[in-house]
Amino acid sequence: MTNPTPRLASALKKAGSDDPRTRLAACRTLVAHGAINTAEPVLQGLAGEEALAEDTAVLLSACRYIRRVLKEAEMTDNSGNPALSEAAERDILLGESFDDFYLLKRAEGSANLIIVFTGMAHSFGVSLALLLRILKRFDSHVIFLQDAHKQYYFNGVAGLGGTYAGTLDALRHRAAEIGASNIWCLGQSGGGYAAIQFATDLQARGVLAFVPATTLQPLQEDGTLPADGPDNDTGAALPGPLDLAVQLARAEVVPHISIVFGALSEQDSTQAKRLTHPAVERIPIEGFADHAVFAKVVADHRLDDMIRHLFASQPHDTRAGRQPNP
Numbered sequence: 001m002t003n004p005t006p007r008l009a010s011a012l013k014k015a016g017s018d019d020p021r022t023r024l025a026a027c028r029t030l031v032a033h034g035a036i037n038t039a040e041p042v043l044q045g046l047a048g049e050e051a052l053a054e055d056t057a058v059l060l061s062a063c064r065y066i067r068r069v070l071k072e073a074e075m076t077d078n079s080g081n082p083a084l085s086e087a088a089e090r091d092i093l094l095g096e097s098f099d100d101f102y103l104l105k106r107a108e109g110s111a112n113l114i115i116v117f118t119g120m121a122h123s124f125g126v127s128l129a130l131l132l133r134i135l136k137r138f139d140s141h142v143i144f145l146q147d148a149h150k151q152y153y154f155n156g157v158a159g160l161g162g163t164y165a166g167t168l169d170a171l172r173h174r175a176a177e178i179g180a181s182n183i184w185c186l187g188q189s190g191g192g193y194a195a196i197q198f199a200t201d202l203q204a205r206g207v208l209a210f211v212p213a214t215t216l217q218p219l220q221e222d223g224t225l226p227a228d229g230p231d232n233d234t235g236a237a238l239p240g241p242l243d244l245a246v247q248l249a250r251a252e253v254v255p256h257i258s259i260v261f262g263a264l265s266e267q268d269s270t271q272a273k274r275l276t277h278p279a280v281e282r283i284p285i286e287g288f289a290d291h292a293v294f295a296k297v298v299a300d301h302r303l304d305d306m307i308r309h310l311f312a313s314q315p316h317d318t319r320a321g322r323q324p325n326p
Contacts, residue, residue: 034130043056102144115199125292152194245277
């Protein structure tokens with residue numbers, strides 16, 4: 001393993017701890033980074049710990065999925081196209097050339113583009129390197145975004161215009177430049193709100209959002225986000241009011257929106273159920289109460305099917321009362 005991040009280096013050290021719970025916590029980090037060859041033996045050693053058995057089984061299941069992903073990612077994607085260029089993959093695996101924007105362009109071209117809005121921890125429930133391995137198996141270019149200011153993409157992305165309108169225009173330009181006529185967005189936690197808002201304004205076909213916020217107004221009220229007024233006409237910030245229920249009701253065409261959340265999480269369920277637009281599909285993960293729902297989806301081997309479902313989605317056109325033609 002080349003130059004592990006501090007968090008990963010710490011997990012590698014703690015995996016040898018005498019404390020079973022410390023080893024389990026270390027394995028969560030190892031699995032999230034795709035370091036399954038190190039994690040699996042530790043997890044197998046924890047299988048006999050009754051109090052940790054359920055969490056251990058979930059992580060071992062995730063390891064099986066990740067092992068398949070890593071094998072497939074070394075070959076070709078699901079459509080038989082060559083993998084992304086080695087240089088592009090090496091850059092993101094080593095954390096080079098990635099500040100708040102990174103484009104992974106398919107060498108053979110594609111009409112598809114996935115735009116990934118990471119959460120405020122600059123991750124997606126798994127490391128970006130592992131997420132790259134997952135997504136590179138599909139016939140699509142990929143753009144990774146992160147908000148360096150950790151303000152829920154309030155002013156867009158600094159490296160792409162530094163305003164909401166500037167980032168929107170830059171993404172349109174990038175999509176046209178690489179020949180991507182079909183756009184989908186992925187969002188996680190704090191990036192989920194932006195994924196839905198940007199997808200709506202980009203006229204994307206669909207969004208897959210994991211535990212997204214559906215209103216940011218409380219963050220304006222407590223001072224976390226600037227108070228930008230009831231509506232923002234300058235394009236500097238996310239369109240106001242910062243409530244997706246209002247924004248979707250205003251839009252004539254709304255992308256298909258799949259929201260994934262733990263059915264037993266009161267906060268995440270409340271956020272998901274606020275959106276009642278016909279374009280919204282709620283996917284509750286039964287029996288799950290944690291915010292880390294993406295890791296649960298990975299462990300349950302459901303992620304690939306969700307991405308295929310995303311690719312098959314069509315936007316909702318309120319003008320005609322029907323789905324637009326692809």
